[in-house]
Amino acid sequence: MTESAPAGPPAPPFRLSMLIYDRQYRSLTIQVVVFILLMLLVSWIVHNTVLNLARLGKDINFSFLFNRAGYDIPQQLIPYDSDDTHLRAAMVGLLNTLYVSLLGCIAATVLGVVAGVLRLSNNWLIARIMTVYVEIFRNIPLLLWILIIYAAFTEITPGPREYRGENAREMFLGLFAPTNRYTAIPSVIAEHSPGVLAIGRIEIPWLAIMGIVFFIAAIVLRRWVNARAQRIQNSTGRRPTTWWINLALFAVPPIAIWLIFGLHLEVPELAGFNFKGGINVDNSLVALWLALSLYTGAFIAEIVRAGILAISKGQTEAAYALGLSPGWTMNLVILPQALRVIIPPLISQYLNLIKNSSLAVAVGYMDLRGTLGGTTVNQTGREMEGILLMMAIYLSISLSVSAVMNIYNNRVKLKER
């Protein structure tokens, strides 16, 4: 482009006043001033911190992470006891954070999509109910919902013993038993278990690994099958039917595993004072999960509704005019456009959910804030290191989620000039 620029008058010689009055130099001046001020601020803070730490006789040292933690964590995804290090306690907390966030994101998405679609339904009653749900949950603080749901679980539900005897309570669907300490849910048991993969003290059931591997393989194969169908369609004009292959990819492995290893549900049963068999999920997790899902679901419902409303009716009509079936219309015309509107705000809702999961401290669910930022900091007195480390972990979770989602977002984005 340089050759097309007309040869302007020669640049005037530099004068000192140009640092202020010339637009180009002024931006340089501003940046230098800001940079100096920033450096001054940073050095002031560092200076103060050093002074304060010296006054208190402290230093910055992360070796406390390798000392014995000495406190128990009720919910743990990896083995942990009070003899383990603070680092492992932090790991347990981090995994708890990720666990409740993942469960929350899934439930909130399902709830949000259903509520968002139903809010646009022709059914007057259902649309009103969904509006009430969305408005109530969006306009009342999340902390209140967490506390209410937790109180509902601890105050209203019966003790485990009330599920026994003459006028015993019925279990919900015969499978779930909410009690005032935990909710007993059925677990999946294999008759001929292939055992576990032990990495150190962490034990991962082979079944879970197989399930994940098959699922990923199914996704990869499905893409390949669809690409092949597309190739054939492009060269011959006829698209081979693929739906039964795709269905088989996802349905056959689980059914095969189910049959080969003799999987069955183990329903919790009352033995003594507590439920045995199945899994006893702590009420703090259930309450936090429900509150996060219901709250975020309301926001996602609004996003989904806006996304659907953003696609004009003409698009559907145009697709019908081209002879596309309703299913293809949805797949090829509506969803790609609606997702483009829905995905970015959806990402920020997921991030909000992850960050909001730090409210777990209100119900005593030991997440990252409860372990590293809570008990560890209180026990070791290393608030500076603990809090900064916790913030760094949250920051890296947020940044990596948004990075992954941004890649996806860039792929579905409308390409403009």
Add this chain to the structure above:
Amino acid sequence: MSTQTLSPAYVRSDMLPAAAPPHRQEGAISWLRDNLFSGWFNSLLTLLGLAIIWSLVSHFWPWFAHSVWNANSLAECRQIIAEKWGDGANGACFAVIRVRWHQYIFGFYPRAEYWRPILTMGLLFVAIAPVLFSVNASIRRWVLAGAGLLCMVLLAVTASPDWSVVLVWLLFAAALLLAEYAPGRLLIVTVFYPVLAVWLLWGGSPWYPFMLLMGFAVGYGVSALVPRGMSAATGIVVTVLWWVFRAAPVAGLVTQILPLSLPAIQSSVFGGFLLSVVIGVSAIALSLPLGILLALARQSNMFIIYSLAVVFIEFIRGVPLITLLFVALVLLKYFLPPGTNFDLILRVIIMVTLFAAAYMAEVIRGGLAALPRGQYEAADSLGLNYWQAQRLIILPQALKISIPGIVGTFIGVFKDTTLVGLINLYDPLKGISDVVRSEFAWKGIYWEPFIFTGTIFFVICFSMSRYSMYLERRLSREHR
């Protein structure tokens, strides 16, 4: 023409009344058929909806219907319910609200001084009415009248001194008169509101906050004297210098001449909705300008400014608010000179403001990005400089686009003020409720305080979202 001479046999000279629509297209039956039972799936959904409503109502209505408003403890409530509705009956015990509502609203603020927060709230409405409802006089009238009425009711139920009632009467009479005849003048209240609010709530002398506000006037005055190009920088420097070196001595001098003083109130007694609203309103008011500056910085083509804005915004948005509050509680004392210890509420306000500003910046950046490039080019071609272009052309449009997001952020900030309960302040949800429950008489009371505080939050947040819809409609230039 021959047709003119022919007179028709009969011409109707008056209109026939409109015929009734076909029988099946009107009335309740047809509405039901269209909206509730238009197919088997819809009918199923309707029945499901009815079942949900029925199960909610049948569970909660007896509880509400049996509620007790006059009792001094939870046990007494239960006794009254058992006497009245038989053993095993459930009932709400709203007596706790009747007995302790003032704590939910004012925290531990001294009872004799309740008129001060109430007057501050009244003034808040007077201050924001000319800004929020600058066009529609009738809405402004109703908002002011409603706020005045609310103040009167609150003053009456808190048994405030008679002169404070007279003061509020006069204030609102004056405000209503001004709003009718010279709404622009009400903006004077808006400008001085921060000083008034700080003075009324915390007491002491009003002159120090007043002198801080004066810093802006001094900076502006000086910047008008120096030549263009340097003026903005000089203004900022003079303002900061005034704050650091001159505000306190001048305030001391004026206090000696004109001692206006209210009994000082410690921050530690703030609680309940007073605390939430103080934090929420300050953070909301401060985060908008800060957010605009950050958004502009993120759009800037000066590398250092741009990267600073990106780092700040991404950092704040990447961590949960509760960790920032934790920093305010625990770490801030490390970052400041030894021995500095300033008010926890002020620290929290600063943190919440920074938090809100980062979100605000992203919302406004969306608005800026949505503007067509032609708008920027048009501003350039008119010869406007950067700030003129932003002020006159870019920002009015960008902010209009971002109204829903901005108000959404405001609502989020106000809801997030409840998190201060987790750093040992007395927020209405957790802090005050824990205090109430720690008394033996109200041990084990959960639902009634939740419903009370939840309702107030809902009313405030819902009104904010309705206001945003009103503003969007008012500013809309399409579909006229």
